[in-house]
Amino acid sequence: MMTARRSPSDSPQLDLLGGDHAAPVELHRLFFALMPDDATRAQLQQAAVALKAQQASLRARWIDPARYHATLHFLGDHPMLRQDIVEAAKVAGDALRAVPFDWVLDFAASFHGREPPCVLRGSIVPEPMPQLWQRLREALIRAGQGGHMERTFTPHVTVAYSRGGMLETTPIEPVHWRVDRLALIHSVVGRGEYQTLYSWVLVG
Secondary structure (H helix, E strand, O other): OEEEEOOOOOOOOOOOOOOOOOOOOOOEEEEEEEOOOHHHHHHHHHHHHHHHHHOOOOOEEEOOHHHOOEEEEEEEEEOOOOHHHHHHHHHHHHHOOOOOEEEEEEEEEEOOOOOOEEEEEOOOOOOHHHHHHHHHHHHHHHOOOOOOOOOOOOOOEEEEEEOOOOOOOEEEEEEEEEEOEEEEEEEEOOOOOEEEEEEEEEOO
């Protein structure tokens, strides 16, 4: 079971390949994300600081730790904030049933992209995580929001965007994350303002 709350003051980081570049036309982005608590966020920050020190030659744009999160589902870019999509997403979130689980992130790597994202990942993906992704995907499709649904899911937390080279796979001090919160995020592409529209606590 999950409990929902509206939280307009939170400011998580956008985590989608290519970063948050300015666009000539204002674009409103919506996505679901897993949100760390303060203790986990501090662990993620320590891992990023150590990685930055180890990769001194890597030219990268490092992300504000306040914006760390793990993207679960992307709901598209739109010329305005689409309240119909927001409400459909809330219906999907309200219908979701999921339990909290533990996720250990123990290595850093890169994805391909215009600015290759430097990400933290786990060698083992806990079974409840893809189950949560699949159940939310099915709920979004039932709510009429299947147009942007990905067919695969690679759990990660983006900590930087490289300005050139790719980051080789690198072990990190393990980060232990008790995943127990899901959020619906709104951002305007190219701006530093991010808003949590709704959040749900995974309560089992």
